[in-house]
Amino acid sequence: MECDVAVLGGGPGGYTAAIRAAQLGARTVCIEQEPELGGTCLRVGCIPTKAWVQTAHAMHQAGETFAKFGVEVSAPRLNFGQAVEWKNGVVKQMTGGVAGLFKANGVEWVKGRGAFSGPNTIAVEGGEDVTFKSAIVATGSFPLRPPIEGLD
Numbered sequence: 252m253e254c255d256v257a258v259l260g261g262g263p264g265g266y267t268a269a270i271r272a273a274q275l276g277a278r279t280v281c282i283e284q285e286p287e288l289g290g291t292c293l294r295v296g297c298i299p300t301k302a303w304v305q306t307a308h309a310m311h312q313a314g315e316t317f318a319k320f321g322v323e324v325s326a327p328r329l330n331f332g333q334a335v336e337w338k339n340g341v342v343k344q345m346t347g348g349v350a351g352l353f354k355a356n357g358v359e360w361v362k363g364r365g366a367f368s369g370p371n372t373i374a375v376e377g378g379e380d381v382t383f384k385s386a387i388v389a390t391g392s393f394p395l396r397p398p399i400e401g402l403d
Contacts, residue, residue, distance in 0.1 A: 252361070254280040257373055257383035259365050262290020265389030266349050272387075273356040280381050281358055282365035282373060287346040288353070290391055298345050302338040 254277075258269040261283030269281040287294055306329070313327040353360050361375055368374040373381045396402070 252280065252359075252379050253382050254278045254359070255384050256280070256387065257282065257365075257381050257385075258387045258389060259373060260290070260389035260391060261285070261288040261349070261360070262389060262391050263292055264391075265290070265387070266353070268387045268389060269358045270352055270356050273358045277385075279358045280361055280383070281353065282361045282363065282375055282381060284362075284364040284376075286362070287342075288349040288360065289346045293345045293349070294342060299338050299342055302341045303334075306334050306337070 256272040363375040
């Protein structure tokens, strides 16, 4: 597969770069190993965490806030399965939105783990190699805790 711009990584940096490159007229491919676009933030980090905060807020409102208006409700109880289902729906809506933006802007999403195999080639595990004129590496990061004594 040939393209003008290959983006390695479909998180916030990668998907925005891919969309912008396509908007500027480049034939763009985004290679992402996860089953959904959006990176850690959309799939398992920021967005799901905010959904859980909203659930906790709703429980607080039901348990305490309504009482000041004279509305009595029994002690709130979390239906964990339903809360997980709601959170998953929020995540699906957000990741689906990125996929929709890819489609609307003509970005091709290649699902798989990519690694550079040459100066202008990315090999995709289980898929077709991607050759490109320019590449953007947006694979995210991991925190590093330096091994410094007493840092704890």
